[in-house]
Amino acid sequence: MVVRLFGKQREAALLKEFSLGGRMPHGIIFTGENGIGKRTLALYCAQLMMCDAPVDGAPCGECLNCRKTAEGQHPDVIFARGEKYTKDSVRAIVHDSFYKPNDGGLKVYVFTQCEELTGEYQDLLLKIIEEPQESCRYIFTCENPSVMLETVMSRLIHIRLDEMSEKECADCLVFNGMERGEAEDAASRYGANPGRALAASGDEKLKRLSEISDGIAKALAHKDEYEALVLFSSAGDRKELFELIELLYDTVCRALIRTGYMNEGAAALAEKLPADKLYLLSEKLSEYAQQKKFNLSVKVTQCDICSELFSILA
DSSP states (O other): OOOOOSSOHHHHHHHHHHHHTTOOOSEEEEEOSTTSSHHHHHHHHHHHHHOSSOBTTBOOSOSHHHHHHHTTOOTTEEEOOSSSOOHHHHHHHHHHTTSOOSSSSOEEEEEOOGGGOOHHHHHHHHHHHHSOOTTEEEEEEESOGGGSOHHHHTTSEEEEOOOOOHHHHHHHHHHTTOOHHHHHHHHHHTTTOHHHHHHHHTOHHHHHHHHHHHHHHHHHHTTOHHHHHHHHHTOOSHHHHHHHHHHHHHHHHHHHHOOSOOOHHHHHHHHHSOHHHHHHHHHHHHHHHGGGGSOOOHHHHHHHHHHHHHHHHO
């Protein structure tokens, strides 16, 4: 079977162009919002690289290499991240790249969540990326390309993933086992992001925080400070509070951009507030999100952030 993609027509077309032109790069990086399908696209790309007989620039889905890759059983498609990256694990990848493939002519190394690859680890990889073995290919994924060293990025083909439509997201969720009605509701509620929706389907806390975030956004739009404070105060502990701040930041950013999916809170913000106010709100929320590593008082932070957000709207 061919690894199934949803909402990745442009990205698949680029890979098709590389394949048909015999120009499949040694190194490629997929970037975009977490949960949007970077890992799945990386697996599809690996399947295309390994395929014995691509059909019109796409994996055939029938050869042994395709089947093993889709099933996650191919010994030469190596996901480099275990529980986490370590210096020893990265060095092991570098060392392994000098050995011949087990089952064919290529090895494909997939590095997901590259936010966890420190500059030191990337430096270790640089040698094999800039002077790759003919038998090796490298695929990276991360949310923000700024985490990658320029020396590494300059040797990779960069493809940023487009946002999905709600229908594409719902189709993906149905493919992953959700009922159609539940999938359509989740696609709408979680920003046409299948990863986020799938995570939330088994996470009642995330569902609750998403509803609270939506409520705060509406309170900001209607300048109801009391309602916003009540909702901020419903975050039970420090971890919940900062998860809520990050959800609200995402909502405000969607209202500011005014394109793609917007939940009810984002739509209310976009309708009621000008862009300059939304920008200042996003800046303030980003500032608070960066403070999650500090041991701040939850109650004081709830009051402070609410006060500062509404001072922007005054």
